[in-house]
Amino acid sequence: MIFSDKVLLPKALKNLKLFSYSSCSTCRRAIQWLKKNDIGFELLDILDNPPTKEMLISASELYGDRKYLLNTSGTIYRSIGSEVVKKMSDNELFKRLLLEPRLIKRPFLYENHKSILIGFKEEKWVEKLL
Numbered sequence: 580m581i582f583s584d585k586v587l588l589p590k591a592l593k594n595l596k597l598f599s600y601s602s603c604s605t606c607r608r609a610i611q612w613l614k615k616n617d618i619g620f621e622l623l624d625i626l627d628n629p630p631t632k633e634m635l636i637s638a639s640e641l642y643g644d645r646k647y648l649l650n651t652s653g654t655i656y657r658s659i660g661s662e663v664v665k666k667m668s669d670n671e672l673f674k675r676l677l678l679e680p681r682l683i684k685r686p687f688l689y690e691n692h693k694s695i696l697i698g699f700k701e702e703k704w705v706e707k708l709l
Contacts, residue, residue, distance in 0.1 A: 595620040598687040609686040609699040629680035637692035
């Protein structure tokens with residue numbers, strides 16, 4: 580059972596979308612963890628089906644800073660440069676993330692606009708999902 584919005588819900592009732600990249604070892608660990616804990620989810624390839632602009636905006640608001648959306652270790656981010664990214668308006672950044680989804684930190688787990696996990700830190704996922 581998972582506690583959500585003051586109601587106990589069976590894990591299967593959660594509508595989780597996991598945006599992942601097949602070559603990402605962190606994504607593979609997150610998938611294994613979800614399966615091991617019997618948590619249902621819809622697996623989406625982040626390159627073919629990136630999170631929507633609305634999801635990205637919600638994540639940025641929830642985390643308090645858009646920097647948490649960024650895959651700063653990726654080659655695309657490094658080729659753009661952190662200074663260029665910092666100077667982008669929010670609208671420019673969200674457009675760029677949708678055009679180049681490899682810029683999005685992954686895994687990106689979305690339930691609703693108030694329940695989003697970015698990256699895989701097991702202790703955080705335990706806290707939020709179990």
